[in-house]
Each structure stands twice: as structure tokens, then as C-alpha cells.
Amino acid sequence: MKAAVKGEAEARSGNGRGTRIQSVARASKVLLWVADQPHGASAKEVAAAHGLALPTAYHLLNTLADQGMLAKDTQGRYILGRSAAILAEAHLRGKSVPETMLNALRDLVRRTDETAYLADWGENDIRVLASVEGRQMVRVAEVGSGVYKNGHARANGKVLLAWAPPEIREAYLRAHPIVPVTKATITTRKKLDRELELVRDRGYAYDEEEFAAGVSCVAAPVLQNGHVIASLGVVAPTDRFQENREQLTATILDVAGSLEADFPAAGDSAA
Numbered sequence: 001m002k003a004a005v006k007g008e009a010e011a012r013s014g015n016g017r018g019t020r021i022q023s024v025a026r027a028s029k030v031l032l033w034v035a036d037q038p039h040g041a042s043a044k045e046v047a048a049a050h051g052l053a054l055p056t057a058y059h060l061l062n063t064l065a066d067q068g069m070l071a072k073d074t075q076g077r078y079i080l081g082r083s084a085a086i087l088a089e090a091h092l093r094g095k096s097v098p099e100t101m102l103n104a105l106r107d108l109v110r111r112t113d114e115t116a117y118l119a120d121w122g123e124n125d126i127r128v129l130a131s132v133e134g135r136q137m138v139r140v141a142e143v144g145s146g147v148y149k150n151g152h153a154r155a156n157g158k159v160l161l162a163w164a165p166p167e168i169r170e171a172y173l174r175a176h177p178i179v180p181v182t183k184a185t186i187t188t189r190k191k192l193d194r195e196l197e198l199v200r201d202r203g204y205a206y207d208e209e210e211f212a213a214g215v216s217c218v219a220a221p222v223l224q225n226g227h228v229i230a231s232l233g234v235v236a237p238t239d240r241f242q243e244n245r246e247q248l249t250a251t252i253l254d255v256a257g258s259l260e261a262d263f264p265a266a267g268d269s270a271a
Contacts, residue, residue: 026050030060031069035084036225040077097130101222104232104255105132111251112234112244119148119156119219120230126151126160126172129230136240150211152192153181155219156231158205162196163221163228169196184209204249209238216241218249220256232256 033049034041041049047057061078064070068083101118108116109132117131126148151157151172161169173189180187186195199205207217218241219233234252241248 026052027060027064030057031064031084032225034070034078035080036227040073040075040079042077046078100259101230102130102132104222104259105130108132108232108234108252108255109134111255112236112248114234114236114240114248117156117233117235118230119160119233121160121164121168125175126157128156134236136236149176150179150181150185151176152178153185153207153210154233155205155207155217155235156233158196158199158207159219159221159231160228162199162205181211182209182213186210204253208241214238218245218252220252222256222259224260232259 030046030050034046037045043054043057043061046052046061047054050057052060061070065072065078065081068081070078070084071081073079097118105116105118108114113135115131115134118129119126120129121127128148148154148157151161161172164172173192178187178189178192179185186192195205204218204220207219209216211217214237215235216238217233217235219231221228222230222232232252232255234248236244236248
């Protein structure tokens with residue numbers, strides 16, 4: 001029994017992350033991979049994508065189905081089950097912030113001396129999850145946490161809208177009309193669509209006095225398997241932002257990229 005348990009677990013690493021159970025890691029990766037397939041997946045497809053023997057893929061998929069994490073559609077393909085939906089709904093309702101994300105905010109402040117904040121999609125809206133105040137003598141107003149208004153005019157909002165599924169983006173913009181907030185705000189859908197395309201192409205977004213006069217921001221996505229799970233932003237008075245634009249942009253891309261590296265790709269198979 002002890003030998004079997006030992007065989008399931010990876011060795012305790014020196015990085016302080018502790019023991020990992022390979023079977024749990026494999027099941028999680030398969031679940032995430034299936035979630036990313038628009039039409040579900042067959043056992044053969046899962047086996048091929050993850051380098052598994054077909055019987056192993058069947059055992060894994062059927063176990064996930066027994067737990068409600070997966071289900072079969074009318075064609076016998078595996079799709080997400082109700083238990084997966086419960087997890088998603090709980091995440092959208094929740095407001096707790098993983099320590100890795102908080103550490104990223106603190107790292108941004110340490111490296112830039114400016115205020116940093118984290119946003120994601122909540123149950124019905126964009127929300128600010130956390131912020132860490134900068135150490136500069138001249139600071140912008142505290143970002144705080146809660147509902148994130150006028151996403152079309154803000155850097156983190158642009159990032160989340162740029163990578164959102166079309167139906168989510170459309171629902172948000174129907175509920176939140178593209179209204180002028182300052183003289184610099186984008187106020188037409190055509191211009192906003194072009195701006196969001198630019199954000200996707202270059203991998204970051206700017207808000208240069210579009211939400212508040214005298215305040216500018218840069219934001220970058222935290223990606224997992226090509227999906228944005230959050231957005232990191234750094235905000236500063238415009239004069240200081242313009243002076244340090246390149247450094248602020250490079251820093252936030254570096255920190256967001258380091259967070260992405262913490263998430264294994266769903267297609268990676270466990271050893």
C-alpha cells in the first residue's frame with residue numbers, strides 16, 4: 001500500500017511546493033483540455049492529446065464523469081458536467097485572491113513604485129480583486145476593490161474585453177454603453193473594436209487619461225492555455241507615466257508572464 005502511494009506521488013521538491021499526486025494532476029489537465037474543446041472530445045482524442053493508452057483514457061474520463069466533472073453528449077463525446085459548472089459558478093462568486101496573484105501585485109509595486117491592481121470577470125461584471133498602493137510621493141487615488149466601472153475606458157477593462165468570448169463582450173457592452181468619461185475616451189463601437197484588436201495583437205492595453213484626467217495606466221493579461229484568467233494593471237500620474245512608459249510596459253509584461261509560467265499547459269501530460 002505504501003509503495004502504491006509512493007508511486008502516485010512525485011518526489012518532494014526543494015522549491016517548497018511539496019508533494020504532488022500524478023493522477024490528480026493528469027485528471028486536472030485532461031479536464032482543462034476537454035473544457036477547451038468546443039465540441040467535446042472522444043476518448044481516442046484525449047488519449048492522443050495526452051500520450052495515454054486508450055484504456056487509461058477511458059478509465060480517467062469515466063471516473064471524471066462519475067464525479068459529475070464530465071458528461072457524455074448525444075454522440076458519446078465527453079463534455080463538461082454539472083460539477084464543473086458548480087466550480088465555475090463558485091469561482092465567479094468568490095472574491096479571494098490567490099497568494100501568487102498578490103505576490104505579483106507586490107512585485108509590480110516593488111519594481112515600479114506605482115499603484116498596481118488586479119481585475120477579472122465576476123459573476124455578472126468586471127471587478128477589481130485587489131490593489132496595492134504605490135510608494136511614490138505623488139500617488140493616484142486608491143483603486144480599491146469591487147465593481148469596475150466603464151471597462152471600455154480602462155486598461156484592465158480593455159484587456160478583459162479583448163480576450164473575452166464574443167457573447168461575454170457583447171453582453172457587457174449592452175449593459176455598459178460606450179459613454180464618454182473624459183475627453184480622451186473612445187466613444188464609438190467601431191473605434192473600440194479596433195482598439196481591442198490592437199490590444200490582442202500587441203498583448204497589452206493603455207488607458208491614457210481615458211478614465212480620469214491626469215491618470216494613465218498599462219495592463220497585461222494573465223493567460224492560461226490562451227485564456228485570460230485575470231488582468232494586471234499599473235497606474236500612475238500621466239506625466240510620470242509618459243516618462244516611464246517603456247519601463248512600465250516591460251515590467252508588467254514580465255510579471256504577467258511569470259504568472260502564466262506558474263500554470264501548466266492543459267496538454268502537458270504528467271510523468
